[in-house]
Amino acid sequence: MSRYFSKIVVASLMALGLAGSMTEAAGGTIGTYNLTICADYVNYPVWLPPNMTIAMTEAYLTAQGMNATNLALLQTFPSCMSPYLEYVCSSAFPRVVNTTTPGVYDVDFACKSNCETVVQQCSAVMAEAGMSSKVPNCTAAIPSSLITVPPNGVLFQPNGSCNAVTSLSGGSTPGAGTNTGNQTASCGGAASIFTPDTFQGPGGTTTNAEYCTAGCCLKCPVQYSLYREGALETGFKITNYTRAVSMVLSFILMMSYICLPDKRSHPSALILFFAICVFLFSVVVIFPLVNTRAMQCADLINPSTQQNNLKCAIQGAILVFASVSTCAWCSALIINLHLHTVWNSAWFAKKYWLLHMVCWGFAIAVTAVALGLGEIKWEYATLCLISQDKAPAIFFYPMAAMIFPAFLIHIATFFHIARISAQAGSESETMSRSTLSAGAAAMISHRRHVMMAIRIQWRAAVMAICAILSVTFYWLFYFIQLGKISPENMKTPLMGFVKCIVSGTPHDTCADQLAPHLPPYGLMIAAEELVSLIGTIIFIVFFKPALLSEWADWFGSVGYLLRGKRQMKKEQDQFFVI
Template identity: 40%
Template sequence: MLISKLKSTVALIITTSASIIVHAQSVKNSGSCNAYPTNATCASYVDYSVFLPDKVAMSQIEAQLQSLTQLESLLGGVSPVCLDTYVRYQCSKAYPKCVTTNSTDISVYSACSSACKAVNIACAKLFEMAGQTAFLPNCSTEVTSIGFGLQPDDMCNNMPTKLTKDQIEDGKLNLSAVPEGFIMAECPAPFLVDPLAATGSSLNDKYCRYGCCIPCPSQDLFYKKNWAIKGFLATDVIRFISAVLSLILVISYLVLPDKRRHPSLLILNLSVAIFIFSMVVFFSIGDPKRLQCAANGISPGDMGNNTLCAAQGAILIFGSFATCLWCAALILNLHVHTVWNSNFFTNRYILLNVVCWGIPAAIMSIASGLHAVKFEFANLCLVSMEYIFPLFFYPLAAIVCPSFLVHIATFFYIAKIAVREGLESDLTQSLSTGTMTDRPPGVSKKHVMDAVKIQWRALLLAVVAIVTVLFYWLFYMTQMSRMTELQNNPALTLDWLECMLTPGSTQNQCADVISSHLPPFALIIVAETLVSTIGIWLFVMFGKRSLWHEWNDLIYDIRISFGRHGRAEKNGEQFFAL
């Protein structure tokens, strides 16, 4: 509706100007100065005597310029700057300024070439969206009502604007004034055409408006230019390194002797879980949009439109729960060994595998069955915001929080034993004997400290994993609701969209407009970096010198087995000499 009205109105203005020009070309400067009525169409701008060519009546021009009133009703609310610029240009073109220097000489000042250029700057996007770019004036070929071309600024009729300084500086389109059902004829970059808009429907109500859609992923446009692309590429690189390093430990614990028994078997299973958690980056690195988006390039990827997103998301869910459960197993093992002097988990690996691999598989299956896997932000698919708390974070909290409390209890116990032993060393033998009766059987300071020396790496890794999960959980709880609100309430993106469609605006300027409705970018990067470094932490803590000695010995033994009568010597070339 708006397109057809704008087309007819602008066409009428162009036709009018053309008819006046054709008539005026034959008369050139033959004409007279006339007072302009205060109630006429251009009275807001024309406050001077106007030049009228002979045989051209003012009523004829006025009748045609009434279309500017129609244009004002269409554009005034949407773009005051465009309307003001366009009307000033058309009025100066229709009514040249007439100055009488003496009784016989008349100086005529017509439209400025700069005013024509200003129309193209202020109205180009609006006319482009309406599909009427052909009606934008061609400043190199325009001819005024007196038959001449546009004049330079130092000798033309330069009409001052009627807008305030704030209105000019603001300059944004007011999209709330656009009538319901309006469809842009052409979508300006970077927006994409909604293929269903012509049918009265929409490809995606959350990301499409006026027949144009925000391209996927929207985060690339909501934040400052290239921030999201470069920031999440950096976290992908970190996660890739984590995957490679955790794979090295997986292979080491599978191949090296004496690594497939308790408690090293706990480290092996944790390494496998962390590798699964980190290897999902292989799906997205190099081309994250194949995960983030549907084939149409507009809708976010989910289980219904992107099988790669579905597979990666399911693996990430499985790896997340497996990592937390095997970390919990490490903490429980240290607790029962240190506090109760028990090797309870030594022969319980069937139970551990059922629990630590079975629960992740079950939750992954539930998420897949509910079609809950979806891309929300960053470069990976996870559980959609609708299900992420009941299906992902609350179950993780049920694992992490008790494990954290058990960890705290273990260290309180260690501190208690250390303090007790220190006090007893300063007391008499008789008092010492009396206080030792409260100690659990078989527990001593030496036993506790030996346990800590043996398992401190596993314990520290478990703590890192727990802190990472807690931080990520708190980040989601406090920040991601903003992203959900932004998607579900299109009114919040209206100011940003107006900024993006306003001539001269940049993505960085428009990012500031919407920043209050988005999670802070630095906080997102910190959260993603923390979860991406878990494999690096694993390698730092367990890629110790003794591991490389064992590889050295294994390679030596292999060389011996293939050598001739033991010709290879162990103190020759080796894998690592540490």
């Protein structure tokens, strides 16, 4: 999201257009500039073509975009601000220079050096905004002079014989005297989504073009600036707390299947491995809980990647591994349920070596590819994951190759259960087996097996459905909603958002105007909340009341062993007391 937003910031600046024009060359008058736009640049006698006034020229500049709002916007890009206004003002208001002959004067037009400075400082901005045609051609005639000095106009003039203008206040107050309201004097101030560029290169250029331009950078995390103030902080804080609860509950469930003796056999072992994966999936919340921004951002400007933030690399690798392995062991549970229920087979009970190779091995392979390609980075919510560009190929499609076939198998299993249940309800099974044929007896036996299987493994079935629905909902949100922030879709809306912010409009008002072009806030939080609930859901499904008594027996056994030999001998001697 953030990299797309950065390309739009300066597009608003380019909407200002080029300098104004004059009308005729013959004759003309001398005027004194006393208006607003160029008040910080023009303090000399101005040449006015016939039938033109300073007010008319000023009005034309305003119509071309040099208004209070755009002047405020211009101030957020210091490296382009002063050169651009020097170019505009020197072109629109040529300088009158007295000569030694009374009543005769010369007119100095814009300097070629001013034009070249604009090209150097602002051409990258224009290119990013798709407005390269607006870059002035410093070897051609001054655009406005084609009208005022027809037919060929006047070329940009060499230094020493041109209208060289500079800011009277060092470039800090363009449009001095203009009632522009809440203008910002720097990249900070009212427009708090900006910060000064610390990556300046030669000639005022930036070495961080993805997030910086014209002397200003977007603060990290950028996406937080696009919604109402504090909205994403609050929403993602709630989802982090939800994931923390899931971490604790999945840890309890995991330890139950590790420590309790009767939970180590097939198919309970499948649930154990699934619980381990869900715990790893939830435990990554520790990173943003400690310091959310340190997880998201490597510094004030750059978002975290595996290259610039070791914590991001570690957390992202754990999350990728846990996500893929969770889907793998969930698929194993579904297939095991199908084999046991439909085919009365416990094939997986003797093939755990194969399950470990496939489930853990596949998760390790996906994680290794993501790390090897350097694609672990922060782009969304509070956790590092695979970049949005590469996530489908590296992350989502491999998981879909496991989870969707498993879901189809799950549906087939439930159709089989429904069919068997319907047959069991329509036929009486109370007659003696001796009166039945061998085929009928086998059918009845299979029905009883199916009903027993679903009574035993319904928890695994419910868990698999919940996990699949949660992951599917997140995928749908990712593919459908996050596409809204593509550069093509966001270019115009974000241009308006930046102009709204720097003009002094309250942030929430600007965010509301941008909201229709962004993923819905409620849906974004719901998608994150749903996957954060997975640990809680499996705890509710699997932690039955019987586990409490089993834990009580386990603690009683441990306590008995810790009492010491003397107490144990005393209790053993009681068997000999009559």
